[in-house]
Amino acid sequence: MLSYQALQELVAIDSPTGYTQKAAQYIHHLLGTYGWKPQYTNKQAVTCALGSKPRLAIAAHTDTLGAIVSRINADGTLGISLLGGPLLNSFEGEYCRIYTLADKVYTGTLLLNNPSTHVNAEAAATKRDIGSMHIRIDEPVQKKADTEQLGIQVGDIICFDTRYQELPSGYIKSRFMDNKAGCFVLFEIARRMAARKQHAPVELFFSNYEEVGHGGSGGYAATIEELLVIDMGVVGTGCEGNEQHCSICAKDSSGPYDYQFRKKLVQLAETHQIPCKIDIYPYYGSDGSAALRAGNDFRVALIGPGVAASHGMERTHKKGIEATIDLCMAYINQL
Incomplete structure (x- = not known):
């Protein structure tokens, strides 16, 4: 085999x-x-x-496919530019890693802006594109300066989890x-x-x-x-x-x-x-x-x-x- x-x-x-x-x-x-x-x-x-x-x-x-940091938002989250053409509706909610030029690695999640349905009645209807989405970093950041202090900057690479599974049926599912x-x-x-x-x-x-x-x-x-x-x-x-x-x-x-x-x-x-x-x-x-x-x-x-x-x-x-x-x-x- x-x-x-x-x-x-x-x-x-x-x-x-x-x-x-x-x-x-x-x-x-x-x-x-x-x-x-x-x-x-x-x-x-x-x-x-x-x-x-x-x-x-x-x-x-x-x-x-992947993404790259295009800006640091005022609340410390990251704006992105796409590498290739990921289907954002599929990538929403995916965990990711941010690689800095200093070889530090941070984790995060790709989310819709204002993603909670308990405060955003238009969350389901909003079009998913790079203008309406961001990376939430898994660090205690609340403003742009907090993120900058981590060493994250424009041009850092964003890589998404693959969720690789090899199944008994012969299928392999993964990004x-x-x-x-x-x-x-x-x-x-x-x-x-x-x-x-x-x-x-x-x-x-x-x-x-x-x-x-x-x-x-x-x-x-x-x-x-x-x-x-x-x-x-x-x-x-x-x-x-x-x-x-x-x-x-x-x-x-x-x-x-x-x-x-x-x-x-x-x-x-x-x-x-x-x-x-x-x-x-x-x-x-x-x-x-x-x-x-x-x-x-x-x-x-x-x-x-x-x-x-x-x-x-x-x-x-x-x-x-x-x-x-x-x-x-x-x-x-x-x-």
Whole structure:
């Protein structure tokens, strides 16, 4: 039975966009324990060659959603700016950690302004946005100066609890399955190939700015010809994907993915009886989108396990993750 310990450990490491160094260090160390020699790019993404002169890059992003302190309010609470696009209705009431530049960590909660229904008759009807919400710090602060004395300032990073649970039914529910489940797929590729003493012209690429659009823009080996992006499959009304399948994206908001690349993936899924769904994502972009916008001459495909309730309280299934791993291995084996 496949162990998901590495996924749980990665999820436990806070890594919102712009604050991914600890997750990158974990990934670098883990790949090293398998016998590979990972490297950092200048932007601190992690790359790892699984053979000489790699032609195929397999990418997943380590960065997640989060927030950043935008102001200290008069009552000592914190105003926020978002990192990526968290669904605030889902994140309301979530516990969080505030990381200061002095490496102090404080805890808090994301709340509606004036959140008590006993004094605010409009609490239920108020639109949730960054102007109507704040972080309540778990410290005795009553004014701006109190918070400043803690060393909290504008630009400090806010990371939300994940509530990771791995269930007997095979479901894994947690924030940030987008895209730490995708990172786990790359971990398993590296682990399996190391165990088999297998080498292939493949580079693993763990990007760190996908949620803000430029994670996959550069940093690849000069020999790369194809980019296989592993990112969450969309689950929802009008989409074919589900949590127990690997989704193969034909088109997202940035346009269609490479037709021949996609066709080969579909054929491999059919040949090896890997549960997959071909899908269109109406509101979506990926590291592949960023790579193409940056002018990279790659053939790009996008696959990944179905993830329900994206950018909220997400859930996926081991069957979808393992189908994605199997499809990646099938593609690697035919190179």
